Amino acid sequence: MADITLDRLAKVYPGGVRALHDLDLTVRDGEFFALLGPSGCGKSTLLRTVAGLEAASGGTVRIGARDVTELQPGDRDIAMVFQDYALFPHMTVEENIGYPLKIKKVGRAERAAKARRTAEELGLGHLSERRPGQLSGGQQQRAALARAMACHPQVFLFDEPLSNLDARMRLEARTFLKKLQRELGVTTVFVTHDQAEALAMADRLAVMEGGELRQVGTPTEVFRRPASTFVASFIGSTPMNLLPGRVTGDGTVRVAGGELPVPDEAAPLAEAGEEVVYGIRPEYLSWSDSAADGAVSGTVSVVENLGSAQLVTLEPEDGSSVQVVVPEEHEPAPGTRGWAAPRADRALLYRDGDLLAARAEAGTAAAPLS
């Protein structure tokens, strides 16, 4: 077991593309940690640099007490599961699982026993003589996990572990992975572009953009208090409403034709007259059919059914649009008028893209923007 410490880690590809900008990050011992971001943000490069498949251009990678920056991947005591699982097609499941042990010169009998035991643990016992081509996607994933587990590494690295599964399998595998990680207690870093996956599985996550960390925190912190408008728009299955507004003198913000109270934590910092962005998630707006104070009003233009609720798009007079999650007991019809009032403790103010907050909660501070 070990933690992972990155100190000013940089990666510049030949040709001058900077994939990672002097990153500082600590993944704690036993943690399930997600690297989240849009494609090209450097999350895979970061994972591959920790694995040693890419050489760092600057900074250090430490696993536990060891500086592994200059070590070969095989000497880092890690195991990696690739997006395509990378099971060797010419070996059976058992041979695949035993391969890391073969490299470590474990004897044939012990290797086979160990491989079979690991396969049993993951419910692959009856498949050990099959070849990867004869397995389903979910079984292949388990075989790849078993192979990673068999050599008892200090750290697991998963590259997009769920992206090759179909939608239903993905939910199952998500629960399975989280449970497995908890049972094994091995420090695990995984890469994903799917925010729902990161929120659901990770103990903590880092949101990346353009080779930099935008925010590091628990899923709850990142979901409730995104440190920047980029994180706010990236996290959440329905994107956060980000409404341009202006702070008035009497503790309110003029937004979308309405006046909303300035959130408490932003009050000491917001100056009258300045331009801000008011952020509120559709889930934290409460719906009303009649006029209400501290609410924005508009005409219902679209109603999308989410199953147990509806996503209503409201169009205020000033031409903006606000999305509201409306519980099933209300059924607003398109064309009618509606009011949406924010939940005071969930509203956020952004100035120049950064969260305006008097107190920074531990772990939610954004990496400095450069």
Next chain:
Amino acid sequence: MRTPANPAAALLRGVGVYLLVALTLAFFALPMLWLASAPFDKHPGITVSLPDFTLANFERLWNNPNAVDSLASSLILAGGSAVLVVGLSALAAYALSRVHIRGRDGLLYALLLLSSIVTGTAAMVPIFLLAAELDLVDSYLGVVLVLTGGLLPAAIFILKDFMDTTPRSYEESARVFGASPLRVMKDIVVPVVRPGLATVGVWTVAQVWGNFLIPFLLLRSPDKSPAAVVMYTFYTEGGQPDLALISTFSLLYSLPVVLMFLFVSRRYGFRFHGGIKA
């Protein structure tokens, strides 16, 4: 389906088509039939006929001083070239597939184009002079090197396709588990591209087995000549081609290659890539 107006015309057309097919088939099958019948005929001619059965031709061939030795020579040349071509092209194709250098594809196509000159007639004189300078005339090594040089570009071209279709994650996965580059090559890359290696090996053997010009030029002593060259010496005292010997030897000469094709195809299966066929 269109129903013809006249059944008689349809019948006639059917007969015509089959006749054409039969004639075409016969045209291509005749040489094979000759190869199957002539060696067992007391007096083989250049036409196909039911043989006047005998095994005497095989006995005569056995007693010919060069015939049996030449098959051994052919084996040495083909085997040596196959080992060199497969080994070198595998390493080159792997490197070319994994490392990106400028002008890589141009280089490959240029080599492919020029390779036909190396083993062809165009470069005969310089190659002979070069071999003479290097003291490689009349040695198996010289022939093997020249043939290998000529076959390598096409082999690299075929194998690079196989390497390209092998996911890089296989190798990276093995590396993370601590495998050295040679170990990765041995445990992962070679087994995965084995059909490609088999294809190139068989193709090399077939090419060398049938090559006349290079061994004819570079091997001076008759006891080193491979089968393709020795066949050229089977004449009667009267200067006529000795059809009995030629046909018998042809049969023995083609058998190893046919057997090898069957064996390798059953063992590995053939896959041809990049529009190249043997």
